[in-house]
Amino acid sequence: MARWVALLRGVNVNGITIKSADLAALFRERGYGDVRTVLASGNVVFSADGTATALKSDVEQALRERFGYDAWIVLVPHDGLAAIVDGFPFPSAEDRHDYVVFGSDEDALDDLLADLELDESVERVAPGSGVVYWSCPKGSSTDTVFAKRAGAARFKRTTTTRNTNTLRKLL
Structure with a gap:
């Protein structure tokens, strides 16, 4: 099994x-x-x-x-899962949240990143293997540019986001 x-x-x-x-x-x-x-x-x-x-x-x-x-x-x-968590590409900090966006459809993850224009002083996003990595300031995980895109109805059936702290508990 x-x-x-x-x-x-x-x-x-x-x-x-x-x-x-x-x-x-x-x-x-x-x-x-x-x-x-x-x-x-x-x-x-x-x-x-x-x-x-x-x-x-x-x-x-x-x-x-x-x-x-x-x-x-x-x-x-x-x-x-451990490799996904270990692959988080951004430095962690107490004032930031580190997230991984998982997708059941590779095209959806590509769409999340397509033509994305971010202020990297606010949030950072990077592709991974079957995931998208995302780091944002605490308290802003629903109102950044990427947060709004990831929360769009078109991604409801294909993506979900987890904090890296939660992922470590799944290991």
Whole structure:
């Protein structure tokens, strides 16, 4: 069995509330093993057989049926997560947030970066392998140029963002 990380988009915000215990129970009921939820923001580490495509489809459908919302996830192989975190290209600082934007569609990540004009004294963005790295000042993660682009409706089904501190807890 392979280890996976399911990153749910839009959980416990905008009126979509899912308790971690209920989320873990759903994964166990689907037959997944070694299920562990991390924080209350839709992060599940689990073991399963099957392809990423089949697992993603199964989890999304199960979430829709159980919790009644338009569920979208990004599925990441657990054994690749450490390299993603270690690959963060910007220096960390106490007054900044370090984020990784995950995508289930490489084209969506390319679109996030296309023709992007940033003030690098405010925020920095760089492509990674299947991700986009982003650093911004604390308190501005919803109002910078990149934040507004990443939050656009067209990326709802294909991307989700996690703080590097959260990602370390998933390891």
